Amino acid sequence: MRILIVGCGAVGGYFGGRLMEKGEDVTFLVREGRKKQLEETGLNIKSMYGDFSLTPKTILATDRVPAFELIILSTKSYHFEQAMKDITPFVGPDTVIMPLLNGMVHVDRLQEIFTYSKVIGGLCMIGATIDDKGTIIHMGSSHLLNYGELSGEKTERIEEIEQTFSGTKADFIRNDNILRAMWHKYLFITGLSGVTTLFRSKIGKVKKMEYGEKIIEAVFKEIASIIRAEKAPIDDGVEFEQINQLTEEMGSSMLRDMEKGGAVEADHIQGYLLKLAEKHRIEATYLKIIYTNLKTYESSVKGL
Ligand SMILES: NC(=O)C1=CN([C@@H]2O[C@H](COP(=O)(O)OP(=O)(O)OC[C@H]3O[C@@H](n4cnc5c(N)ncnc54)[C@H](OP(=O)(O)O)[C@@H]3O)[C@@H](O)[C@H]2O)C=CC1
Numbered sequence: 001m002r003i004l005i006v007g008c009g010a011v012g013g014y015f016g017g018r019l020m021e022k023g024e025d026v027t028f029l030v031r032e033g034r035k036k037q038l039e040e041t042g043l044n045i046k047s048m049y050g051d052f053s054l055t056p057k058t059i060l061a062t063d064r065v066p067a068f069e070l071i072i073l074s075t076k077s078y079h080f081e082q083a084m085k086d087i088t089p090f091v092g093p094d095t096v097i098m099p100l101l102n103g104m105v106h107v108d109r110l111q112e113i114f115t116y117s118k119v120i121g122g123l124c125m126i127g128a129t130i131d132d133k134g135t136i137i138h139m140g141s142s143h144l145l146n147y148g149e150l151s152g153e154k155t156e157r158i159e160e161i162e163q164t165f166s167g168t169k170a171d172f173i174r175n176d177n178i179l180r181a182m183w184h185k186y187l188f189i190t191g192l193s194g195v196t197t198l199f200r201s202k203i204g205k206v207k208k209m210e211y212g213e214k215i216i217e218a219v220f221k222e223i224a225s226i227i228r229a230e231k232a233p234i235d236d237g238v239e240f241e242q243i244n245q246l247t248e249e250m251g252s253s254m255l256r257d258m259e260k261g262g263a264v265e266a267d268h269i270q271g272y273l274l275k276l277a278e279k280h281r282i283e284a285t286y287l288k289i290i291y292t293n294l295k296t297y298e299s300s301v302k303g304l
């Protein structure tokens with residue numbers, strides 16, 4: 001299966017690298033700067049499961065090659081609209097598009113632009129970053145990638161993808177209720193990234209403060225209430241399960257981006273939920289505070 005990974009950053013570089021390591025036919029769609037860097041250094045990945053280096057195939061948006069069978073999107077949300085334009089020449093009649101971005105609204109946009117049937121669900125649970133030399137640093141032990149038909153069906157194409165992913169040295173796991181898994185992840189990441197960026201701290205430090213646990217609980221409950229009002233398929237009590245799963249050392253990629261002085265995905269993650277809150281007339285005070293914190297940060301960083 002010919003696979004195009006869009007973006008060779010933390011997520012795309014890691015999972016694309018794992019597929020390449022297994023011998024799959026992977027190409028990365030990159031921009032000029034990253035292309036040059038990859039040509040000079042190769043794709044280098046550091047992980048507790050073993051470091052490895054590869055020579056990746058790359059293309060630019062202006063190159064013309066035949067359509068790919070599978071396109072995995074792994075840009076940040078603020079680059080997503082441009083990335084959709086850039087992949088257009090590489091989408092053929094049978095191309096399947098799998099996004100790995102945090103959030104949900106990009107799924108609707110992909111369906112709008114490329115039609116419902118081309119899009120499948122995807123999410124990943126990983127702590128990863130890219131350093132100034134372009135090396136992908138995998139932190140911790142989790143490297144899970146879930147995917148599946150949004151309808152939950154076990155189609156021929158999803159079985160082909162499963163076959164392609166099998167034997168990869170990361171947890172590529174088909175999920176026949178991917179929509180629910182994506183909403184669960186959306187709830188989790190909105191809460192986790194919101195709290196960690198609000199207090200510029202990992203969860204452990206926040207929990208130690210007098211009101212820390214209460215605030216975390218209120219944030220997760222508020223987010224879950226918005227998602228339920230939208231009638232999205234989340235389980236009863238999932239917010240409490242997620243609160244119990246928060247470990248001391250847990251941070252978020254959004255906190256890491258903020259610590260680097262980079263852009264954050266505030267509009268895509270918290271902002272979209274606030275729009276849903278407004279639609280359902282939910283006050284969402286905690287989310288408004290979190291969003292305002294992120295927008296204040298964005299406005300104070302040059303070039304964002
Ligand atoms: N990092 C993590 O631990 C996790 C991240 N996520 C989510 O995954 C998504 C990706 O995050 P992450 O990998 O951390 O982000 P990174 O910034 O590390 O990587 C994104 C990459 O996309 C590239 N890019 C942007 N626009 C284009 C384009 N038009 N064509 C080709 N490449 C492009 C950037 O390239 P360039 O070098 O040119 O800027 C960059 O290398 C986000 O939605 C994030 O929330 C989910 C789980 C964990």
Ligand SMILES: CC(C)(CO)C(=O)C(=O)O
Nearest residue numbers: 124125126127189252253
């Ligand atoms: C849930 C978590 C923390 C790990 O996948 C994440 O998605 C992120 O850091 O963006």
